[in-house]
Amino acid sequence: MNTIDTDYLVVGAGAAGMAFVDALIADGDAEVVMVDRQYRPGGHWNHAYPFVRLHQPSAIYGVNSRRLGTDSIDALGSDAGLYERATGAEICGYFQQVLNQTLLPSGQVRFFGMSDYLGDWKHDHVFRSRMTGTCTRVNVRKKVVDTTYLQATVPATHKPAFTVDGGVRFCPAGGIVDQVEPPGGYTVLGGGKTAMDVCYWLLAHGVDPERIRWVRPRDTWALSRRGFQPLDLMHLTIGEFAAALRALAEAESLDDLYRRLEAGGQLRRFDKTVVPTMFRGAILSDAEFDALVQIKRVVRKGHVKRITSDRILLAEGEVETGLDELHVDCTASGFRSNPAIPIFGPACITTQGLVGGFTTFSAALIGYVEAVRGDDREKNALLQPVSPLNNPIDWINAYMGFLRIADLQAGAGGHQDLAEWLDRARLNLTGGMSRHMDDPRIVNALDDIAQCRDAAVENGRRLLETMNVPV
């Protein structure tokens, strides 16, 4: 067996692995080995449906050291007036460039694609080439980095949890672009962001909302994209954040919190007569939202169990279907709902979200802290992960995470280097805020935040405790 030595063994060259390594080597001389079972970096983006786009602006996605896109504001389309969002193809090309033009030329990083990590995440580290079968042992001087803990699943690579009888027209989300003959109707299976993207794509291609049937086991809350704008639109972000914190400070219950957030436009739902039980951090523009609410044929009978030639059997009933209907699978879970665990373990660093979503920002900040701090207890106290978003209550923990980052950026705890890193980080939604301090919209919103911050934290904790959710 071959043996190689390194400081860090990073398993996974998806967005998280790439952002972590980029930040780690930017502030240190560590040697890194990256291993991925795919042939190139980018993780699940390599298998995404062709019309996928980021939920968030490109300006704050990717790795810290290289811009993704052109930081421009869309003039047309569903995001007119908001920062551009990259397509899946752009993201894959971008990560390839990051590898070839930044990480490998640094001389600090080696990349082993088409290789499965087979180690124990502690002290025994082996990977096996999918092409040759050769195993390589890795002596890790510092730590192994697990970027696969929340591994994403996408429609093209997942196996549906239901059966589909022969003859039924059925495809994964991306399969709709391959249709030649128009079907009699479209049944979109799943209530998450992929289903929203598919429904929007169908509407944008002229499909009448009446011909779309949407099977939603759970209804969802979605965030407004206006509240997640960096750079020249940062005043929108800070203003929406201040309004959200005010709602958190004053809410009497979780229902009351959602009433306030909906009234303030921070959150929306597709049907005001249904109380959503899902919140997974989907972000939509107003134009996307307004289009999606036109779809009125919604099936709420739980998860699909089987599709036959004339019936869709669900956990709580059945509906008719036909051989002319195209069933579009959007039921991949997106990411695993593993609970949050300490990021910095004795042998292993486990990358996780620090604010609920914003994967690459979180991974880069973890990489920076690993590069410049020694003590794991201090690192874990500085960076606390947020469990993956799933239920409405999870909004509170996500915003507590945003507050912790805002506090660090404001210099809390005297971590001046962290405050400076956050201010200059392109991946940080409020990076460069120090340059906007002459903007009265931002100054006024920051005053609002300062006034309700403590009450929001206290009330947020109270609401979490009443729901038995760990703070």
Ligand SMILES: Cc1cc2nc3c(=O)[nH]c(=O)nc-3n(C[C@H](O)[C@H](O)[C@H](O)COP(=O)(O)OP(=O)(O)OC[C@H]3O[C@@H](n4cnc5c(N)ncnc54)[C@H](O)[C@@H]3O)c2cc1C
């Ligand atoms: C449609 C869609 C839109 C999204 N939009 C956004 C957005 O706008 N902003 C945002 O922050 N997030 C977004 N996300 C979340 C997204 O999942 C993250 O941004 C990010 O791409 C996840 O990267 P990752 O590295 O954590 O996981 P992955 O992309 O799953 O990468 C993990 C990698 O690990 C490799 N791997 C796993 N196990 C092994 C093993 N044993 N050995 C070797 N290799 C292994 C895999 O091959 C893979 O390449 C979106 C997700 C989806 C599905």
